[in-house]
Amino acid sequence: MLKAFILVTIIALCVSKKVYDGYKVYDIKVKNQNELKLLENFETNEVEKRELDFLSLHNNVNDVARVVVKPSEQKFVENFFKQNKLDYKVSSNNIQHAIDKEYEEYRILSQSKSDEVTFDRYYRYEEIEKFLDKLEGSNSNVKVENIGKSFEGRNLKTVTITKGDGKSRNSVFIDGGIHAREWIAPAMSLYLIDQLMDSRSNFSKLLDQMDFVIQPVVNPDGYDYTFRFFRLWRKTRSYQRLLSCRGVDANRNYDFEWSSAGASDNGCADTYHGAKPFSENETLASRDVIEKIKDKCKFFLTFHSYGNYLIYPNGYTKDLPENWEDQDEVAKAGADAIEQATGTKYTYGSVSNTLYIASGSSTDYAYGSAKIPIAICMELPGGGFFGFDLPASEIEKTVKESIIGVQAMVETVARKYPN
Numbered sequence: 001m002l003k004a005f006i007l008v009t010i011i012a013l014c015v016s017k018k019v020y021d022g023y024k025v026y027d028i029k030v031k032n033q034n035e036l037k038l039l040e041n042f043e044t045n046e047v048e049k050r051e052l053d054f055l056s057l058h059n060n061v062n063d064v065a066r067v068v069v070k071p072s073e074q075k076f077v078e079n080f081f082k083q084n085k086l087d088y089k090v091s092s093n094n095i096q097h098a099i100d101k102e103y104e105e106y107r108i109l110s111q112s113k114s115d116e117v118t119f120d121r122y123y124r125y126e127e128i129e130k131f132l133d134k135l136e137g138s139n140s141n142v143k144v145e146n147i148g149k150s151f152e153g154r155n156l157k158t159v160t161i162t163k164g165d166g167k168s169r170n171s172v173f174i175d176g177g178i179h180a181r182e183w184i185a186p187a188m189s190l191y192l193i194d195q196l197m198d199s200r201s202n203f204s205k206l207l208d209q210m211d212f213v214i215q216p217v218v219n220p221d222g223y224d225y226t227f228r229f230f231r232l233w234r235k236t237r238s239y240q241r242l243l244s245c246r247g248v249d250a251n252r253n254y255d256f257e258w259s260s261a262g263a264s265d266n267g268c269a270d271t272y273h274g275a276k277p278f279s280e281n282e283t284l285a286s287r288d289v290i291e292k293i294k295d296k297c298k299f300f301l302t303f304h305s306y307g308n309y310l311i312y313p314n315g316y317t318k319d320l321p322e323n324w325e326d327q328d329e330v331a332k333a334g335a336d337a338i339e340q341a342t343g344t345k346y347t348y349g350s351v352s353n354t355l356y357i358a359s360g361s362s363t364d365y366a367y368g369s370a371k372i373p374i375a376i377c378m379e380l381p382g383g384g385f386f387g388f389d390l391p392a393s394e395i396e397k398t399v400k401e402s403i404i405g406v407q408a409m410v411e412t413v414a415r416k417y418p419n
């Protein structure tokens with residue numbers, strides 16, 4: 001019996017290691033509103049039934065939509081593209097190859113152990129946790145707190161960094177890694193911590209104006225899962241009523257206009273909103289932090305990838321928030337600063353008007369419920385074969401570029417909401 005169990009486990013591990021064998025990535029150039037509508041309908045009707053994974057499908061004509069398709073659905077999907085004369089190409093014939101390459105790269109890079117965090121490779125959550133624990137005690141201006149436990153029992157941690165002169169300032173809350181597969185988001189959060197700790201950096205000068213609360217990985221269970229098996233996993237790892245499908249899209253699980261639109265009731269869907277608002281340990285912990293700091297917090301910033309967007313509420317409706325001009329000013333400051341420094345372009349606007357309708361997101365909650373005046377989601381640049389696999393060799397360039405935008409946004413917020 002035990003032997004049989006071990007055998008089944010070994011087979012399961014071998015099989016699940018290759019979950020994306022033969023999966024293709026299709027890029028579709030969206031040339032007009034008709035094609036956009038067509039693809040949106042296609043997504044609505046087919047995505048769950050056929051387990052398609054739309055990595056990008058935005059409101060914009062002239063954008064490239066991208067979908068991952070498993071082998072048994074490729075014929076159907078290609079027929080749909082052909083029948084509708086969509087301009088598509090196969091950008092990867094087998095994403096498992098790219099994933100294997102990325103895992104192998106991680107394995108090699110992780111052999112060179114360093115006490116310092118560096119930006120030439122990605123880190124597992126246990127490594128990030130160790131790094132955060134070391135910060136505590138290294139400097140009296142830094143406080144690392146356990147704010148709860150993930151579904152699988154990992155510690156959820158925030159880092160609070162202040163100037164350390166006893167003055168309490170307005171604050172900025174920053175997080176990353178709510179979506180498991182977006183590896184650059186935790187890396188970006190770590191980079192901000194690193195720069196705040198370095199008194200010679202330009203970024204650390206912002207501590208004169210603001211306190212920073214940073215949660216580098218909101219969803220560590222999902223994040224860890226992407227390093228082991230399912231590279232494209234997005235959700236948490238909690239059990240749902242349907243045992244075959246686990247996890248909730250944490251960024252649809254916040255209690256503001258929860259489940260009103262742009263989120264799925266289907267427990268197997270990638271945008272499943274959960275059985276109730278804040279059903280997840282991870283979103284509950286994040287909520288408690290937000291509620292604790294909300295009176296002094298003027299800026300909520302969450303890192304995602306990919307696509308170079310700076311987007312603010314509302315997500316649940318196309319109506320703009322009352323203070324949209326303020327939010328727009330901050331997002332524009334970030335986009336302009338990055339473009340001026342490096343030429344990289346960001347698009348900015350409200351979530352629903354720029355990307356798609358999405359309810360129950362952390363930014364809508366931060367602005368709509370916690371009344372934090374500026375709430376922005378920064379979709380960092382993509383790379384690699386499917387977008388989330390930005391090569392490790394490009395992390396440093398990406399975080400150095402992105403921090404320019406973050407700095408400009410924090411400065412704008414500090415100016416608009418003085419202490």
Ligand SMILES: [Zn+2]
Binds near residue numbers: 179182304305
């Ligand atoms: Zn995301």
